[in-house]
Amino acid sequence: MFQTSIGPSGVSPGYMRPETAQGIFVNFKDLYYYNGNKLPFAAAQIGQAFRNEISPRQGLLRVREFTLAEIEHFVDPEDKSHPKFPDVANLEFLMFPREDQVAGRSARRINIGEAVAQGVVNNETLGYFIGRVYLFLTHLGIDKDRLRFRQHLANEMAHYAADCWDAEIECSYGWIECVGIADRSAYDLRAHTDKSGVPLVAHEKFPEPREVEKLIIVPAKKELGLAFKGNQKMVVEALEAMGEKEAMEMKETLESKGEAAFNVCTLDKVVTINKNMVSISKEIKKEHQRVFTPSVIEPSFGIGRIIYCLYEHSFNTRPSRDGDEQMNFFSFPPLVAPIKCTVFPLVQNQQYEEIARQIAKSLTVYGISYKIDITGTSIGKRYARTDELGVPFAITVDSASSVTIRERDSKQQIRVNVDEVASVIKEVTDGQSTWGDVLWKYPTHSS
Incomplete structure (x- = not known):
């Protein structure tokens, strides 16, 4: 750390x-x-x-x-x-x-x-x-x-x-x-249990009690202490951690030979376990639940x-309208674009600017992030400026009753009534509809 x-x-x-x-x-x-x-x-x-x-x-x-x-x-x-x-x-x-x-x-x-x-x-x-x-x-x-x-x-x-x-x-x-x-x-969970002493376990209750065969390993700590002194604890832990197969093989070896070789990983060596150092057996027990980590x-x-990586994968270039320079833009999906749309009056006109502000208020009500630009810069430059920011949609106010919505990647435009525009943007940016869906639903507009 x-x-x-x-x-x-x-x-x-x-x-x-x-x-x-x-x-x-x-x-x-x-x-x-x-x-x-x-x-x-x-x-x-x-x-x-x-x-x-x-x-x-x-x-x-x-x-x-x-x-x-x-x-x-x-x-x-x-x-x-x-x-x-x-x-x-x-x-x-x-x-x-x-x-x-x-x-x-x-x-x-x-x-x-x-x-x-x-x-x-x-x-x-x-x-x-x-x-x-x-x-x-x-x-x-x-x-x-x-x-x-x-x-x-x-x-x-x-x-x-x-x-x-x-x-x-x-x-x-x-x-x-x-x-x-x-x-x-x-x-x-086992590591935290070992260090804290608090069992971090789950329980599965059985509909009926079950008889289960349990492996019982009982290290003789006194005998192990005499044999291994300071290493007794690690040997005991290794014996208690044995799986059923390994434990039963050791039991068989101890009964036939009186001693068995045992690898203690924490000591990184093989030790000799005598018959009087550990008791290994199986018992039938009734259990009402299973406890496990x-x-x-x-x-x-x-x-x-x-x-x-999203920045790199979303970065694109395309020729300008005149073809004399390359224009940069980010093709962020509407779902993740930081700014969902921009609002532009086509020209500096008090009526258009007032409609743009009304649209901005409705976008705020819908919780949609936007930029409003009422400067006198040409519409082409304003489109290019917001394309560079990865803004997926541009709303252009060019009449009192309806507006155009331009999609960043295709540059296609549709015409939508002023009172519908916020709900259309909300629908597409939330992923409820695609641009293809709204393109089919609303009339297209060519600039």
Whole structure:
């Protein structure tokens, strides 16, 4: 974490968070309660994160302070299906599985439903979020042909992760990781449980009590202490963490030979366990509920990187009307354009200016951001000026009863009554209709 100093003297060290997720994990008990003690559920957070970047560079791409948005979706580790997965299952987009990377092949278009069915993507919930991230980025205006999902190689994966994919966007700096979608298993909740002593677990109540066979491992701490002294705690923890297969194999070896070799990862060595050091058995118990630590699927969005790539993907040039110069413009989709429309009186005329102000008031009522320009500059220059800002629509007041609406990318215009113009802009900028829809509905206008 990024270390800093706190207080007037600077003697108290502080550490700035490298991600927003941990605040969600430590509040898991409350979040689980608020959701009626049921899984699955998700929590999202957006805020500043900090990394001790050695060499900040590349504009917004490599910085020490950045905006991070993360979703933590908690699921039952034994059931990672998702009820809404069919909504994205037919999506097809560029994916780069690790097998293709190792073989030197290029990214290829893969159906996300097939990728989950074939085990390329670990589970439905992970596949669902990959599909939703694809839809989110393309709706923002990211070029789908310059967007790919790359699976982490084995040496990139965190030791606890079940699977991890990065949404990478191609820009002038190459392929840039902008969103990470990871199945972090139950690692975070278990780590917080171990350090705090507070069990961060979920419960599944059974309709009827179930008889289950339980593995019972009881280390003999006295014997282990005599044998391993200061390392006793790590040996005990390693024995208690054994899986059923490993434990039963050790039991069989101890009964036949009296001792067994045992690898203790935290000591990074193999030790000898004698028969009197541990008791391993199975018992039949009645259970009324299942207690488990949930897994978490995490999409993590680097907001600055996404915005930077959106700028690059939206930047375009086209010849001026006379063809003597290149005009720059941003083709932001109406949904994300900071300014939705501009309002221009065609000429400096008191009546037109008054109508422009009335339209501006109605746009304010609808919550639409706009710029009003009543200067005497030519209409062509005003169009070019707002195209450079990425404003998708321009309203030109050229009569007392109706106005024209010009669309930035196509330069097509329609004629709309003054009292309808705000609702038309609202409809298109909210995504309820497309420009094609309104072009069909209203008469076109040629300048």
